[in-house]
Amino acid sequence: MLTRDVADGIHLIQHAYTNAYLVEGGGEVMIVDTGLPAAQHAISSAVRSLGYGPGSVSAIVLTHGHFDHTGTAAKLRTEFRAPILAHPADHYIAAHPYRYAHERPRLEYPVRFPAALRCLGAMTMAGALMVRGVTDVLELVPDSGATLPGAPDLLATPGHTAGHVALHFPERGALICGDALVTLNPYTGRTGPQIVSGAATANSAAALDSLQVLAGTGAPLLLPGHGDPWTQGAEAAVEQALAKGAS
16 A cells, blocks of 8 residues: 655555655655565555656665565566665675574464464565565665665664664654554554564664664654554654563
8 A cells, every 4th residue: 555745755655564665855766665575566566656667766775674674675676776775784684584683482472462463464475484685785874865865864773673774854754763663563463652572673672772763853753664654753652662662
């Protein structure tokens, strides 16, 4: 599902409880995160519906390297002839989507949280177990933001992964926060601002610390990697996430 202009020139694609974003600027568009394999058609169609094709997609940016964010990156790179960028600390995960650090066993969550089965089932059907890694990824560093559509401030938000990055668009009042903060936790099925469970988070203590970086932006709108946009401001979202803590 494509929702246009969740913020000025920022568009949301939701597929299998996982979000991708398109950001326009300077006559080009950037793809932020790429969902699971079955999302390729939705993302490609959304890009083209906005009037962009090969040569006008300036970059595919990954907030982090997990399988549900890299699932279509390689195919979209080929289709649109666009480079893929990620923080250097997440290049290994992007190349090996299932070799990521996590604090707790994944299999215990569907038993403890039956509400997660709908999310996890949809993600499995969308190809969550069949993601191929992506290599030849370029480095996403703080200076990279100036060259990207919308000129985002790139914020280091480690914890979910070592190289997790959020993208802040101050002039648009929006913060793409990836999985540094979500409003739907796929591993519990719970909604509202929170960090992702230890089943997919490398360091929950660090992830909770990184929430202060998000709060510091004062962004009115948060655009997470899972769940609906949060419209009540970064500080309120972080307050709720800290109250929930790790899971």
